[in-house]
Amino acid sequence: MTDRLVVVGAGAVGAAVAWVAARDRLAGEVVLVDPDPGSGASRVAGGMLAPISEAWPGEREVLELGAASLALWPGFAEAVAADGGLPVGLRREGTVQVAVDAADVADLDRVVEHLRAWGRDVERCGGRELRRREPALGPAVRAGLLIPDDLAVDNRALLAALEAAGRAHGVVVSRRSVSRVLDDGVRVTGIELDGEVLEADRVVVAAGAWSGALHPVLEGRVRPVKGEILRVRARRSSLPPPSRTVRAAVSGRPVYAVPREGGRLVVGATQYEAGFDPDVLVGGVRDLVGDVERVLPGVADYALEEAAASFRPGTDDNLPLLGPVGPSGLFAATGHGRNGMLLVAVTVGALAAALRGDPLPDAARAAAADRSAVAPG
Numbered sequence: 001m002t003d004r005l006v007v008v009g010a011g012a013v014g015a016a017v018a019w020v021a022a023r024d025r026l027a028g029e030v031v032l033v034d035p036d037p038g039s040g041a042s043r044v045a046g047g048m049l050a051p052i053s054e055a056w057p058g059e060r061e062v063l064e065l066g067a068a069s070l071a072l073w074p075g076f077a078e079a080v081a082a083d084g085g086l087p088v089g090l091r092r093e094g095t096v097q098v099a100v101d102a103a104d105v106a107d108l109d110r111v112v113e114h115l116r117a118w119g120r121d122v123e124r125c126g127g128r129e130l131r132r133r134e135p136a137l138g139p140a141v142r143a144g145l146l147i148p149d150d151l152a153v154d155n156r157a158l159l160a161a162l163e164a165a166g167r168a169h170g171v172v173v174s175r176r177s178v179s180r181v182l183d184d185g186v187r188v189t190g191i192e193l194d195g196e197v198l199e200a201d202r203v204v205v206a207a208g209a210w211s212g213a214l215h216p217v218l219e220g221r222v223r224p225v226k227g228e229i230l231r232v233r234a235r236r237s238s239l240p241p242p243s244r245t246v247r248a249a250v251s252g253r254p255v256y257a258v259p260r261e262g263g264r265l266v267v268g269a270t271q272y273e274a275g276f277d278p279d280v281l282v283g284g285v286r287d288l289v290g291d292v293e294r295v296l297p298g299v300a301d302y303a304l305e306e307a308a309a310s311f312r313p314g315t316d317d318n319l320p321l322l323g324p325v326g327p328s329g330l331f332a333a334t335g336h337g338r339n340g341m342l343l344v345a346v347t348v349g350a351l352a353a354a355l356r357g358d359p360l361p362d363a364a365r366a367a368a369a370d371r372s373a374v375a376p377g
Helices: 012-023 058-082 100-119 129-133 154-168 208-213 282-295 297-301 336-355 362-365
Strands: 004-008 029-033 096-098 122-125 143-147 152-153 172-174 180-185 188-193 195-201 204-205 224-233 245-250 252-258 264-268 303-316 321-324 330-334
Touching: 004 012, 004 188, 004 195, 012 029, 012 058, 012 154, 012 204, 012 330, 012 336, 029 282, 058 152, 058 154, 058 336, 058 362, 096 100, 096 129, 100 122, 100 143, 100 245, 122 321, 129 143, 129 321, 152 330, 188 204, 195 208, 195 336, 204 336, 208 224, 224 282, 224 336, 245 282, 252 282, 264 282, 282 297, 303 336, 321 336, 321 362, 336 362
Parallel strands: 004 029, 004 204, 029 172, 096 245, 204 330
Antiparallel strands: 096 143, 122 143, 180 188, 188 195, 224 264, 224 303, 245 252, 252 264, 321 330
């Protein structure tokens, strides 16, 4: 026995799990394996921590999981910053969710109705009141919700802080490609990387959209969902960006703009079932620009700094896969879909419990990787 824990995938989820495992001494050695740490969906993310504005009828378990994680986020951010010695870029200004036509307003009202039925109240405002609160909003905005408790994080600052926090606790980073997780039919024995074997007693698969290819028990349970984002910057002649995250529906298409330091915004996100197609499409950029300009007209005068695509790890029920699955010693921390940044805080607690041999926390039970382990009701 090596008492070695391998975490496959160094996005926000994998890096956070490795950091906590090393900090809490859940293994004699923690190895984080990724050929290009921090380069996947976590790098191309809006960083919204917004379970309320993400809520949709019929997805109550998704809402409740997100709300539980949001409550953990301030403590999680403080711990990462303390261990890593770097800020994580947590923003507390809240979210404004807006609609610009009658159909989108009707959808907004249905969301409000469902949220209130679930005991989650929000403040609904007309367009004029929203523009008073956020002058960057344009005249096309007809109605919206003010959601003060939603947070946001600078994803790239978080990745840097997690890397530093892991390093401070002795996480070993291996920049190599993993082809599969190995087991003897009963328990995990290690991983295969670049034709070699690295022995391990336990393996956490946190490889995002690529997770399903690493072990048969995960095959078909995680799929790539392509998303494109833009990063833009206000110029001296531009109107200033909003202080809050702005989410909108424009002719049924979701669009968001998340503030960053230096007058920057992250604008996203398209969503395609297109496999692992890495290209940023002209049509996707056109839709993002047109939709965000409808909501925030001043963006037309911003500088375009980046256009990028990534692959979110989707699941059929929009819940992640957390905890033990398959042979003894195999754990999943994947399938977070569009909510990876939001759910990282609840994920690290769930995986720490699982690695100690404890049951998943109540808040995470609906997302158990082995769904059959969750009792009905």
